[in-house]
Amino acid sequence: MNKSKTRDNSVSEWDAIKWRKLEIIVFKLQKRIFKASENNDVITVRKLQKTLLKSWAAKCLAVRKVTQENKGKNTAGVDGKKSVSPKRRLEMVDEIKLSNISMPTRRIWIPKPGKDEMRPLGIPTLYERAKQALVKLVLEPEWEAKFEPNSYGFRPGRSCHDAIEAVFKNIRLKPKYVLDADISKCFDKINHEELLVKVNTFPTLRTQLKAWLKSGFINEGELFSTDAGTPQGGVASPLMANIALHGLQSEILKGLTYKEKMHTSVIVYADD
DSSP: OOOOSTTTTTTHHTSSHHHHHHHHHHHHHHHHHHHHHHHOHHHHHHHHHHHHHHHHHHHHHHHHIIIIIIIGGOOOOOOOOOOOOOHHHHHHHHHOOSSSSOOOHHHHHETTTTSSSSSEEEOHHHHHHHHHHHHHHHHHHHTTTTSHHHHTTTOTTOOOHHHHHHHHHHHHHSOOOOOOOOOOTHHOOOOOHHHHHHHHOOOHHHHHHHHHHHHEETTEEEEEOOOOOOOOOBBHHHHHHHHHHTTHHHHHHHTTTTTHHOOOOOOOOOOO
16 A cells, blocks of 8 residues: 555545565565574664664554554553544654663562462553554564474463463373472562663664663653563563573573483473
């Protein structure tokens, strides 16, 4: 679809977008990024990522994701905006641009499932969420080519059921010891500098990631700084956590003998 120069008929213009066509365009670029990452062709990966960042198709999909598809589409950030018109969606597509600044997140508290504890969520503004959705489209295929095979949390095409099946396949033939471990406050304790070094991306994207990590949060009207962690509630936060945890399986197996490695499996679901 050719982008119109006018925004007068924005409702029908947004609805008339051929989403399947845009999805195919983005997927083809992502597939090329994945293949280049598999081949350790960093130059091609960066070139394709920059192309995808500028893609009108990718920007449209990012805006649709956060304003129409996500469960939290009606949850406001610090600017109070939680519902946008088709006209505003088109404006957001034109406005999306990575920078070295970011608005702070809005801190809300939700109960942990099955517990009396509360856990914090950091809710970015819709505009920041759209930028994060775009960055996720760009970074995810590069890292999907690198992630360890038995990692199942927050990954496309994988679910908790896949992790359960992997556990079952490892214990069904003979008795085994099972150690269940959970990283305490995983999202809250991620080291920003180490994470940025590990992502190892080009300067424009690195600057934006750093701005998100350092943006701080507002709780009950007071601004707090963020020196560590990624806010649970951001679109890109699960991917950042997976990148931070990448290598955990190899690290656990490193100290084992060859025979021990043959009888040991490490299965990861998010920070469990």
